[in-house]
Amino acid sequence: MEDLKYTALNKVHIDLGAKMVPFAGYNMPLQYSGLTEEHNAVRNSVGMFDVSHMGEFIIKGSKALDLIQKISTNDASVLVPGKIQYSCMPNGRGGIVDDLLIYMLSENTYMLVVNASNIQKDWDWIQSQNTFGAEMQDISDRTSLLAIQGPKAVEALQSLTDINLADMKYYTFEKGKFAGFDNVLISATGYTGSGGFEIYFENEYAEKIWNAIMEAGRGVGIMPAGLGARDTLRLEKGFCLYGNDIDDNTSPIEAGLGWVTKFTKDFVDAKLFKEQKEKGVARKLVAFIMLDRGIPRKDYDLCDVDENIIGKVTSGTSSPTLKNGIGLAYVATEHAKVGTEIYLSVRGKQLKAQIVKPPFV
Amino acid sequence: MNIPSELKYTSDHEWIKIDGDVVTIGITDFAQSELGDIVYVEIETEGETLNKGEVFGTVEAVKTVSDLFMPVTGEVIEINTGIESNPESVNTAPYTDGWMIKVKISDASQLDELLSAEAYQAEIG
Numbered sequence: 339m340e341d342l343k344y345t346a347l348n349k350v351h352i353d354l355g356a357k358m359v360p361f362a363g364y365n366m367p368l369q370y371s372g373l374t375e376e377h378n379a380v381r382n383s384v385g386m387f388d389v390s391h392m393g394e395f396i397i398k399g400s401k402a403l404d405l406i407q408k409i410s411t412n413d414a415s416v417l418v419p420g421k422i423q424y425s426c427m428p429n430g431r432g433g434i435v436d437d438l439l440i441y442m443l444s445e446n447t448y449m450l451v452v453n454a455s456n457i458q459k460d461w462d463w464i465q466s467q468n469t470f471g472a473e474m475q476d477i478s479d480r481t482s483l484l485a486i487q488g489p490k491a492v493e494a495l496q497s498l499t500d501i502n503l504a505d506m507k508y509y510t511f512e513k514g515k516f517a518g519f520d521n522v523l524i525s526a527t528g529y530t531g532s533g534g535f536e537i538y539f540e541n542e543y544a545e546k547i548w549n550a551i552m553e554a555g556r557g558v559g560i561m562p563a564g565l566g567a568r569d570t571l572r573l574e575k576g577f578c579l580y581g582n583d584i585d586d587n588t589s590p591i592e593a594g595l596g597w598v599t600k601f602t603k604d605f606v607d608a609k610l611f612k613e614q615k616e617k618g619v620a621r622k623l624v625a626f627i628m629l630d631r632g633i634p635r636k637d638y639d640l641c642d643v644d645e646n647i648i649g650k651v652t653s654g655t656s657s658p659t660l661k662n663g664i665g666l667a668y669v670a671t672e673h674a675k676v677g678t679e680i681y682l683s684v685r686g687k688q689l690k691a692q693i694v695k696p697p698f699v
Numbered sequence: 700m701n702i703p704s705e706l707k708y709t710s711d712h713e714w715i716k717i718d719g720d721v722v723t724i725g726i727t728d729f730a731q732s733e734l735g736d737i738v739y740v741e742i743e744t745e746g747e748t749l750n751k752g753e754v755f756g757t758v759e760a761v762k763t764v765s766d767l768f769m770p771v772t773g774e775v776i777e778i779n780t781g782i783e784s785n786p787e788s789v790n791t792a793p794y795t796d797g798w799m800i801k802v803k804i805s806d807a808s809q810l811d812e813l814l815s816a817e818a819y820q821a822e823i824g
Contacts, residue, residue, distance in 0.1 A: 357732075373761050374736045566735065566762055633739065633759045656738040656761050685757065 345390035346482050346544035354562055361565055362454035364391040369564040376563035377570050377658040380532050381699075384488035384555055385563035388548070391454035393478040394538070395461065398447050401470035406440060406448055409467050411590055411611070413600040417442035422509045422527060425598050426590045427463065428607035433586040434593070435463050437578065439527065441511060451483075453580045467606065482544040486551060486560075487534035487571075494555030495535065499524065503535065517550035519543045529568060531575030531697060570655050573664065576625050576696025582636060583623060583652040583666050591615050592668065593623045621649065622674040625696035628663030630689035632682060639683040640667050640691070648673045648680065659699045669693075700823065701728040703794055707810070708819035709770045714794060715813055722810075724770060725798040726758065726789065729823050734760040737789045740782045742767070742800060748774045751809060755800060758789065771809040773802040 342365045351358060356367035367388065369376060379385045397405060406414045412425035419442050427435040436456040441449040452460045457478055468474065486495055492503045498517045506512065506526040516522035516537065523538040539547060552560060569579070578584045578593060589607075590599045591614040601612050628634065634654030639647050649669030657664045665682075673680060676695050681688040702708070707715040712730035716723040731737065742756035749755055749769045756767040779798050782788055789797035804810070814822065 369735065372736055570761060631739065633764065635764060656759065658736075658761060661738070 343391075345388055346541040347388045347390065347548055350545060350548055351388065351562075356562070356564060359565070362391055364454060366391060367562070367564040369566045370562045373564070373566040373570065374658045376561055376567035379559065379561040380488045380530050380563055380567060380571055381659060382489070383558055384486060384490040384494045384534065384560045385567065386548075386551055386555070386560055387485040387487065387563050387565075387568055388482075389485050389536075389568075390482040390541075390544070392483050393452040393454060393457035393460065393476070394481045394483075395450045395452065395464070396443075396447065396473075396475040396477055397450060397464075398473040398475070399471070400446055401472045402446050402448055404470045405464070405468050405472040406450075407603050408470075408605055409464055410438075410440065411595070411599040411605060412440070413602050414440055414442070414448070415603065419444050420510050420512065422511060422525060423598075424509075426584070426595055427460065428590070428605065428611070429463070429586055430606050431586075432589050432607055432610050434580070434584045434588060434590060435586065436460050437580055437584060437595075441523075441525070455581060480541050481538055482541050482547075483536060483538050484548065484551065485528055485530075485534065485536045486555075487528045487530040487563075488532045490555075490558040490560075491534035493558045494560050495551065497554050498550055506535075517543075517547050519547065522547075529577060530571040531577070531699070532571065569653075570658055573653050573655055573666070574657050574659055574697065574699040576666065576698065578623070578666075579653060588623070588668070589614060589619065592619045592621055618671065620671055621668045622671050623652070624649075624667055624669055624674050624693045625698065626665055626667060626680060626691045626693050627660075627698065628682065628689060628691050629679070630691070631663075632684050632687075632689040633663040634665035634667075634682050634691070640669055641681045641683055641688060642673060643679070643681065645681070645688060651682070657698060663691075664698045665691075700732070700820075701794070702816045702820050704816040706794070706816065707813035708816065709768070709813060710822060711768045711770070712823075713768070713770050715770050715810075717810060720804050720807065721776070722771065722773070722802050722804055723798050724800050724802060725793055726767070727819070728793050730765075731790045731793045731797070734758060734763060734765060736761045737786045740786050740789060740799065742775075742778045744775045744800075745778050746775065748772075748805070767799065769802070770813065771802065771804050772806055773804040775800050776803050777801040
């Protein structure tokens with residue numbers, strides 16, 4: 339086991355009494371006051387997450403776009419400076435290396451934001467595809483990232499910057515002065531489905547920026563929120579989590595990520611995915627809610643009415659908003675239609691569930 | 700962490716209150732804190748006689764699920780219906796309102812194997 343890594347805010351979390359857990363090699367806050375309270379704060383007001391474990395790569399040079407177009411399923415040629423795109427990196431075998439955000443920082447300069455657990459794997463993969471000679475730089479270890487999420491995020495943050503936050507469109511970013519520090523990247527993105535911002539800056543500002551946001555957001559009741567709430571928030575919106583719902587053995591077409599798989603250009607595995615899109619796939623990622631009382635968990639089996647196994651849960655929880663079991667699962671395509679009744683095997687019992695169209699909330 | 704000295708404990712993080720040949724069983728403050736927000740306690744073993752170590756129910760938190768084990772052999776004579784409608788009482792009052800079952804014990808000598816509060820404290824560190 340490698341030594342745990344620490345974000346620049348480790349001490350802040352411990353002083354706040356957070357329950358810390360190892361996650362993707364980092365010592366991370368799982369929760370502070372309690373998962374449900376933190377979840378509700380984000381849905382109804384605003385919460386702040388330290389997600390500095392995420393990885394950031396800079397891709398630069400006249401061939402930067404060529405490299406990105408090759409490794410990414412989405413079409414990055416439509417980006418302009420200030421815009422962001424969600425995408426997948428195929429692994430050359432029809433699976434997914436990682437899902438990521440692509441920021442166009444300026445002409446010929448991009449930032450890729452990747453999952454913490456995949457930083458080394460992604461770096462190695464992108465390097466192996468870099469036959470173009472694009473310049474690559476891993477800035478993960480010196481970059482902090484805070485996600486301030488919820489309907490009152492603008493109210494919580496506006497006093498800290500001259501950038502008009504309310505005017506920022508979803509999936510755009512601006513760089514500017516924030517809480518007295520220059521060159522902070524403010525991005526109108528997030529993983530909660532409740533709106534808000536993700537803010538990138540140098541590690542050395544981390545404690546001061548965290549404290550400034552907690553102070554500025556006090557009036558709207560900002561709460562620190564941990565990885566537990568981050569997971570229930572994203573699952574209620576049906577967002578995929580790498581390692582659960584997508585991985586090296588799932589294709590973006592199976593995962594319902596056809597909307598970020600653009601055949602307007604060539605990329606790794608494009609031919610295979612195009613064929614899958616045209617001919618169909620044998621299994622699909624679906625969202626389901628429990629009709630009987632019960633909570634789905636990763637790796638539980640799903641069955642048809644005759645108790646034949648038709649799929650497996652990839653993410654599951656009790657939804658804090660709905661107070662009901664919800665989940666994502668791969669099921670055989672013939673059972674994947676919205677409205678289909680399926681059964682979740684829980685400790686030898688078959689509990690009724692139904693396939694629904696995400697988001698759950 | 701609250702560990703009342705008058706109770707007995709197991710390494711599975713359950714507490715046992717002894718009252719003659721009937722014991723009351725619940726999970727410890729440490730256990731509820733590790734599980735996080737509890738949303739559902741499923742106990743369907745009322746009236747059954749179960750051996751020490753057998754599963755008498757499960758507790759579902761938002762993030763995780765955990766089995767509940769019999770600390771002693773005996774008959775489950777009562778379950779706490781209050782936690783069905785109010786499962787969060789296991790978080791807020793694990794030693795009182797959040798109790799889980801009452802068991803009529805079969806073999807009183809098994810009680811000697813339970814941990815004292817000090818021994819349990821040492822176990823969870």
